[in-house]
Amino acid sequence: MADFSVRASKIHGQGVFAKKAFLKGEKILEIDDSDPVLDRGKLTPRQEIFIDVFFAVDGKQKTTWMKSPERFINHSCEPNAYVLTDMRSGVRRTWALKNIRMGDELTWDYALNIWEEWTGPVPCNCRAENCRRIIRGNYFTLPREIQRKYLPLLDEPFKKRFTKEIQSLNLTAEHGPA
Numbered sequence: 001m002a003d004f005s006v007r008a009s010k011i012h013g014q015g016v017f018a019k020k021a022f023l024k025g026e027k028i029l030e031i032d033d034s035d036p037v038l039d040r041g042k043l044t045p046r047q048e049i050f051i052d053v054f055f056a057v058d059g060k061q062k063t064t065w066m067k068s069p070e071r072f073i074n075h076s077c078e079p080n081a082y083v084l085t086d087m088r089s090g091v092r093r094t095w096a097l098k099n100i101r102m103g104d105e106l107t108w109d110y111a112l113n114i115w116e117e118w119t120g121p122v123p124c125n126c127r128a129e130n131c132r133r134i135i136r137g138n139y140f141t142l143p144r145e146i147q148r149k150y151l152p153l154l155d156e157p158f159k160k161r162f163t164k165e166i167q168s169l170n171l172t173a174e175h176g177p178a
């Protein structure tokens with residue numbers, strides 16, 4: 001964690017802050033998916049916020065306990081980071097979506113690469129200029145312009161699993177390339 005610190009956040013609770021600058025496109029961190037959740041049905045609502053649900057390279061849905069620092073990365077409607085899976089190794093990595101200065105809080109959009117319905121919309125406190133005010137946590141419920149913006153950022157296993165759903169959104173046909 002030499003490149004990060006976890007401390008109080010203006011967005012929510014604890015946040016992850018850069019101890020060094022990252023350039024757009026630079027790898028920020030590797031996500032540790034080594035601790036599987038064995039029975040998600042037994043989790044309490046408090047425990048649910050510390051899990052990560054995703055599709056692995058093999059196309060199977062996985063649920064793991066999030067480790068530090070990634071478990072403290074907060075949501076933003078204008079994120080500075082996103083996650084992609086290395087299709088050869090299966091390792092998921094967080095990448096800089098834009099230049100990140102030393103001291104900036106790392107954020108990602110909780111709706112990117114997410115398909116599950118949340119139990120209820122959560123008020124957003126990201127303070128971004130274009131804040132959506134509500135976190136719904138589902139790519140398919142985002143406004144069309146944001147779906148289009150995020151299309152190139154979708155993780156390969158997510159795109160493979162939801163090929164038909166993504167194609168049915170018709171994000172490129174009516175408005176040109178994403």
